[in-house]
Amino acid sequence: DTGVSQNPRHKITKRGQNVTFRCDPISEHNRLYWYRQTLGQGPEFLTYFQNEAQLEKSRLLSDRFSAERPKGSFSTLEIQRTEQGDSAMYLCASNSYTNEKLFFGSGTQLSVL
Amino acid sequence: DQQVKQNSPSLSVQEGRISILNCDYTNSMFDYFLWYKKYPAEGPTFLISISSIKDKNEDGRFTVFLNKSAKHLSLHIVPSQPGDSAVYFCAASIIQGAQKLVFGQGTRLTINP
Numbered sequence: 001d002t003g004v005s006q007n008p009r010h011k012i013t014k015r016g017q018n019v020t021f022r023c024d025p026i027s028e029h030n031r032l033y034w035y036r037q038t039l040g041q042g043p044e045f046l047t048y049f050q051n052e053a054q055l056e057k058s059r060l061l062s063d064r065f066s067a068e069r070p071k072g073s074f075s076t077l078e079i080q081r082t083e084q085g086d087s088a089m090y091l092c093a094s095n096s097y098t099n100e101k102l103f104f105g106s107g108t109q110l111s112v113l
Numbered sequence: 114d115q116q117v118k119q120n121s122p123s124l125s126v127q128e129g130r131i132s133i134l135n136c137d138y139t140n141s142m143f144d145y146f147l148w149y150k151k152y153p154a155e156g157p158t159f160l161i162s163i164s165s166i167k168d169k170n171e172d173g174r175f176t177v178f179l180n181k182s183a184k185h186l187s188l189h190i191v192p193s194q195p196g197d198s199a200v201y202f203c204a205a206s207i208i209q210g211a212q213k214l215v216f217g218q219g220t221r222l223t224i225n226p
Contacts, residue, residue, distance in 0.1 A: 004156070040122075042204070044216070091156055102157075103159070104149075
């Protein structure tokens with residue numbers, strides 16, 4: 001069991017730049033989720049995929065955010081024209097139909113300067 | 114609006130004693146509740162869960178109690194061990210399976226030797 005893998009672990013960028021994060025879920029999991037966590041808060045749901053279909057997006061996911069899961073395997077989360085308010089830990093998680101437990105990756109810490 | 118609240122940001126307990134972490138929720142549609150544990154620089158790890166049709170679920174040293182009328186749940190850890198020192202998040206969802214979780218702010222538990 002290799003777990004959920006996220007890359008990079010840390011990303012520092014300047015305001016206005018685009019960034020892309022990658023998540024590799026546990027191989028047999030068909031559901032993949034993105035969450036965002038800011039300091040002192042719990043994770044907040046952003047979006048989730050069932051196989052390659054993006055089934056739900058939170059209001060938190062502005063037009064500058066886009067997520068994809070081609071072929072139902074890994075997923076990418078792109079933020080365009082980053083703002084300082086985008087600074088947060090971006091967490092990816094996965095599970096399957098038969099297991100309600102979410103398995104989280106270690107996250108990508110984004111700092112927008 | 115904070116639908117899941119953990120009103121104690123921190124808790125300190127002596128090793129061997131009982132740790133009690135509390136969580137309140139406002140949305141009566143929630144029907145599945147979970148506790149996650151998070152160490153620094155790692156993603157949250159599933160600890161224990163409970164369905165709204167139950168009022169107690171036990172797993173080793175960990176027990177979760179649910180009081181639906183009070184919209185309150187608690188996590189009991191007994192006996193507490195130094196390795197239990199972490200941030201604990203309470204989470205809730207409406208549909209079991211698709212884990213669009215709503216998290217509380219977290220409680221930092223410190224176990225003192």
